[in-house]
Amino acid sequence: MSNPTNVLNISDEAGVKKITFMQKSIIDEVVIHQIGKEIVAVIDGAAQPKVLISFNGVDHLSSAALGVLITCHNRVRVKNGQLYLSDISKPIFEIFKITKLNKMFQIADTSESAMKNFK
Amino acid sequence: MRSEPYIQNKTLTDLRTDLQKVQEGVALALIQNGYTDFAQFAIRLCLEESIVNAFRHGNRSEPGKVVQFHCKIDHESAEFQIQDEGVGFDPAGVPDPTAAENLEIPSGRGLMLMRAYMSEVEHVAPGNMIRMKYKNGPDPAQ
Numbered sequence: 001m002s003n004p005t006n007v008l009n010i011s012d013e014a015g016v017k018k019i020t021f022m023q024k025s026i027i028d029e030v031v032i033h034q035i036g037k038e039i040v041a042v043i044d045g046a047a048q049p050k051v052l053i054s055f056n057g058v059d060h061l062s063s064a065a066l067g068v069l070i071t072c073h074n075r076v077r078v079k080n081g082q083l084y085l086s087d088i089s090k091p092i093f094e095i096f097k098i099t100k101l102n103k104m105f106q107i108a109d110t111s112e113s114a115m116k117n118f119k
Numbered sequence: 120m121r122s123e124p125y126i127q128n129k130t131l132t133d134l135r136t137d138l139q140k141v142q143e144g145v146a147l148a149l150i151q152n153g154y155t156d157f158a159q160f161a162i163r164l165c166l167e168e169s170i171v172n173a174f175r176h177g178n179r180s181e182p183g184k185v186v187q188f189h190c191k192i193d194h195e196s197a198e199f200q201i202q203d204e205g206v207g208f209d210p211a212g213v214p215d216p217t218a219a220e221n222l223e224i225p226s227g228r229g230l231m232l233m234r235a236y237m238s239e240v241e242h243v244a245p246g247n248m249i250r251m252k253y254k255n256g257p258d259p260a261q
Contacts, residue, residue, distance in 0.1 A: 027167050028135070060160070062167050063232055067225035074223055091160045098235045099228050100217040 007034045010042060016050045016118050017042050018111065025060040036068035043072060049081035050118050054111045056087035066101060073105060082106075084114040124193040125152070131186040134174040141188060142166060148192040157258040161236035162197055168229035169201045169249055177203025177247055196238075197253045207246030 009020045019039060023031055043049045051072070055061075069085070076083040086108040088096065096102040108114035125148035131137035142163060149159050170186060178184035189200040216227045234240050239252040 029171070030135070060163065062164065062171070063226075063228040064171070066228055070223060070225040074225075091157065095164075095232065098232060100222065104222050 007031055008038050010038070013052075013115065014118075016052050016115060017046070018052045018054065020054045020056060021058050024057060026058060026065040027060055027062040029064060032062070032064045032068055035065070036071060039068070039072050040075060043075045043079070043081070046081065047079070049076050049079055049083075051076060051081065051083045052111060052114050052118075053083070053085050054087045054114075055085065055089065055092060056111070058092065059089060061092060061095065063099075066095070066099060069105070070101070082118055084108055084117060086111045086114040124191055126192075127188065127190050129188045131170065131174075131188050134171065137186075137188075138167070138170050141170065141190075145190060145192065145197075149197065152192055152194045152197075152255065154197070154253075154255055155258050158197075158253060158255065162253055165233045165236055165251055165253075166199065168233055169199070169251065172229055173201050173203035173205075173249075176208070177205035179205065195255055197255070199251045200248065201251075202243075202248040205247045207244065209246060210242045 006022050009022060011018045019042070021035070026032060026035065039051070039053070042051060053069070073083055084106045087110060088107060093102065096105070096107070106117070108117060125144070127141075127144060129137070129141065131141070145162065145166060146159060149162060154162070170188070173186040174180060178186065184204045187202040191198045210230065213230055214221050214227060216222070216224065216231055221227070233251060237251045238254040239250075241250040242248070243250065
């Protein structure tokens with residue numbers, strides 16, 4: 001059974017909030033809800049948020065998880081912040097391509113390359 | 120040696136626990152019938168989307184309402200039928216989530232993913248039943 005209190009690792013690297021997932025699969029509704037709540041709190045807690053969401057180790061996500069990411073994107077945009085996604089596996093990137101969200105999100109191959117893009 | 124078809128007819132009463140059981144049974148059957156990693160990924164995603172839709176949108180999360188699940192998996196194809204107790208919907212009326220004006224709307228992508236990954240998707244009138252089929256074979260070019 002999923003534990004919704006342990007869903008994310010959040011660290012601060014040079015002013016960028018780096019977020020990684022503690023679950024391999026981001027499909028459970030309760031987990032997705034908690035993920036959304038925690039990422040939104042990070043975004044709302046910064047005047048001009050710089051957020052990197054790494055999918056390292058994630059092998060599955062659902063459309064509900066995409067919804068959370070879109071909400072995060074919209075909130076960051078409203079605050080003139082920056083949001084990058086990175087370390088997306090090939091099967092999951094396919095989901096982004098099908099839904100054309102690869103055109104909306106800023107996506108880097110790795111966390112390291114994403115970090116270089118923050119201004 | 121080829122496995123016997125995996126056939127399941129279940130009444131799902133709880134989204135979380137029943138979905139997990141369905142996914143576990145299907146995953147094993149797909150492996151036993153030689154489905155690729157890509158196929159397993161695709162089918163898992165589509166089952167997730169369709170069963171969540173049935174409980175959340177079809178049954179509107181009303182307690183006591185159930186979802187009927189049927190599947191048949193053999194080495195040629197994996198077929199699924201999911202029916203909720205809702206009034207149904209018109210799939211043609213679902214906005215295209217990839218349209219520029221809809222791209223930033225957080226919902227409405229499940230149906231599109233099912234259509235993209237499955238070989239066949241059929242909505243049975245009045246729209247409270249979906250049939251999906253995945254034909255086993257080499258992975259599509261990505």
